[in-house]
Amino acid sequence: MKIRLLTLVGLSLLVMFSNEGHAKFPWKKKKAKSEQVKKATPYEKLFRGKKCETVKGMITLHKMDDRVYFELPLNLLEKDMLLGSTISETTDNRFGSVGEKPYAPLHITFIKTDSLISLCEVSDDYMSHDSNLQQRISESTRPAILKNFNIKAYSPDSTAVVFDMTDFLLANRDNMNPFSPFSPIMAAYTVSKEFRKEDSSIMSIKSFDDNLSIRSSLTYNVTVSSMGVTYIKQMPFTAVLTRSIILLPEKPMRPRYADSRINIFYTPKVKFSNESQRVENVYYALRWRLEPVDAEKYEKGELVEPKKPIIYYIDNAFPNFWKKYIRRGILRWNDAFEKIGFKNAICVKDFPLDDPEFDPDNIKYSCVRYSPSFIANAMGPSWSDPRTGEILNASVYLYHNLVGLVRNWRFVQTAQADTDVRRKQLPTDILGDCISYVVAHEVGHTFAFMHNMAASSSIPVDSLRSASFTNKYGTTYSIMDYARNNYVAQPGDKEKGVRLTPPDLGIYDYFSVKWLYSPIMSAKSSEEEIPILRQWISEKLPDPAYRYGRQQIRTRIDPSSFEEDLGDDPVKASSYGVMNLKYILSQMNEWIKDDVEGDFRKEIYNEIIGQYIRYINNVLFNIGGIYVNEHYEGDPFPSYVPVTKEKQRESLKFLWEQALDCSWIDEPALQKILPLHSNLSSVIENLIIDYVLKRFPSVAICGDKMEQNPYTQLDYMDDLYYYMFMVPDKKNVLSASEKNMQLKFVSYLMNGIKTVKKGSAAGTSGRMLTDERIPLPEGIVAPTYLYDGPLNHFNDPKEVMGFEDTVSVTIPVESMEHHYYSMLRKIERLAKNRMSAGSDENRTHYRLLVYKISQSLK
DSSP: OHHHHHHHHHHHHHHHHHTHHHHHOTHHHHHHHHHHSOOOOHHHHHHTTSOEEEEOSSSEEEEETTEEEEEEEGGGTTOOEEEEEEEEEESOTTSOOTTOOOSOOEEEEEEEETTEEEEEEOOOSEEOSOHHHHHHHHHHTOOEEEEEEEOOEEOTTSSEEEEEOHHHHSSOOTTSSSOOTTSHHHHHSEEEEEEOGGGOEEEEEEEOSSEEEEEEEEEEEEEEEETTEEEEEEEEEEEEEEEEEEEOOSSOOOOOBOOTTSOBOEEEEEEOOSSOSSOEEEEEEOBOOOOBSOHHHHHTTOOBOBSSOEEEEEOTTSOHHHHHHHHHHHHTTHHHHHHTTBSSOEEEEEOOSSOTTOOTTSTTSEEEEEEOOSOOOEEOOEEEOTTTOBEEEEEEEEETTHHHHHHHHHHHHHTTTOGGGOSSSOOHHHHHHHHHHHHHHHHHHHTTBOOOTTTTTTSOGGGGGOHHHHHHHTTOSOTTSOOOSOTTOOTTTGGGTOOOSOOSSOHHHHHHHHHHHOOOTTOSSHHHHHHHHHHHHHHHTTSGGGOOOOOOSSOOOOTTSOTTOOSSOHHHHHHHHHHHHHHHHHHHHHHOOSOTTSHHHHHHHHHHHHHHHHHHHHHHTTTTOEEEOOOOTTOSSOSEEEOOHHHHHHHHHHHHHHHHOOGGGGOHHHHTTSOSOOOHHHHHHHHHHHHHHTTHHHHHHHHHHOSSSOOOHHHHHHHHHIIIIITTTTOSSOOHHHHHHHHHHHHHHHHHHHHHHTTSOSSOSSOBOOOOOOOOOTTOOOOOOOOOSOGGGTTOSOOSSSSSOOOOOBOOOOOOHHHHHHHHHHHHHHHHHHTTSSOHHHHHHHHHHHHHHHHHTO
């Protein structure tokens, strides 16, 4: 028994000592097992065992379970970037077109705080060159958090953080949605949008060295209404948006300070400095970074290529014959850049079919896009670095119905002189030239050139009938004007060699390119450029061909800075234009035989009415008009010059003559073909009279600014009395138009007195001026350009003069009621004298006037 026990003990000890490590130190066995199974990191847990699409680039993107994760390198934290949206697909392009970038991009940066990544919008309004001020400015303009994201993991090498961006991308954000504020529906109706996040999704991801793009499908229910009427209710709407993030240049471009005397778009800044005795508003010109590849050769005057040319890609969806003319419209600007020493500054390419990186919706590429739309328009917006004004991306949108617009322009403005356009279908070469002009204008916007609406205002009207002048200058000194075709030209002028179209580039366009894009090698800073740039403008100012007139959007004061006008004399130019419209209207049926259904003739008739209204408005604003000049100290022109009394009176006479006889508008032969509608002559007559009477406030302002021989409201009232009562004095039978004018004038005077009786001034004191153009008659639809400039400047109120000031004038306080009373008594006496003479119709009419006046003065 003892032997057996000792044997068992011995065997146990043998086992113990033969497995000394395991038996004596049992925890070592467990540790060895744990070393064989590696613990998963949070990064591995996030993506392991799941279907995940990963693309590497500036930021690595992971698409998994309908969510998108950013793997953001830590070295990109607090770097400046742009985030923008492009419409890639849409349910209904009435709300925004494919290729359109509806909103200006956001200036963003990513900031890390503990376990959070914050997507922030950067404030870039303040700037300073003084280091002691920059810290406080930075603290006073801290980036605003758009959204916080929890860090899900670090990359395996701990150089990047991973977070989920899905909820930000699948959200309805006002400045990142697919509803363009420039679309016809959004501009004219109230649009309610109910975002359906549950029906929205991430579609695809791309990432490259300096940018990335993510496509998201966003779904809404849309309701469209106006004035209490619902036109579309809860319509399902889906759009695919491409969101692009691009890294801004590590070394910002040297800015160029803008000058309000030239047609350059700008970005405003607030400047703080040690030297200045106040905070300054400064303005950086928008411009491409165009630098010579060889600075030495450039300074010697040799043509050199830029380090980085401006490249435009043409949409392969365009109708084939368009592409040639689109290319021509873009490349015509190269001539202006060659004048300042750059060769091949602008390049044009087709959409590449074999480049996997190319994406027309990515903000890295500047594209000319096609939109299958009924909109008769084109646009040329651009996106820029908000820190410096450097343009980074440009887009030109051409809507298909643009061809209808330019065809109608050519017909209505030149058919009197050009037999080639007297047809339903323009010849391909003429239509192509029209497209090329529009493209060149829109590309001009992408170079940061504003409209110069005064570019044709210094051209003598009769020079537009000169072959030598028009072949050199076309219809205007700048294609950034809205001076389309030569409506002044008369039958036979084309045969004499008169050009009927705008120039390829105007002399003002060459100057704009020189001012904005010439490198100034001698200047070491933006501030050192200023005196040179100002001198360039000052040298040109004595020549009226280089006058700049801002587009007037909300307030119209300057009659020389209008859209769709030609020449230095609106009365003379409009007289030529009206003669031509009468001729075209009388001959149109003979010219157009293939318009079986009459649609084309109806369309042209509408355009003729629209063109006639433009001529009337061009003259109307001479009355009470003030020419506005951008003015710096030492410039040869004052900041404003009132229209002379003589010109205002000449304009009133023209308008009176037009109101007296618009009967030509009701061309009998054409009316038998068009659908049944009211005679428009009486409608337009009433509009002319009504808007002539509305010019009293403008006359008051203009007269107040005239130092000598002012044209006052009293003068204007006497002239109206003369034309409406004294000219037809000896007529036995007044025309219907004359009686209508007299009744409207009497009603205006009576209403002025009634207003005073209610306790306010006589309709003229303290009120702001507005844009009071004569509208198109109801039922007449004549397509016109929408605003077509850079998107981020559309809402800029500074459209009349200067950087900081709009023309903000109120009507002088001038008591007019006693003048209204005196004029009514004067008309009453005249009417009483005529009550017993002339035809029965005359006598009845004058009795009515006496009755109305006597009742109003009780």
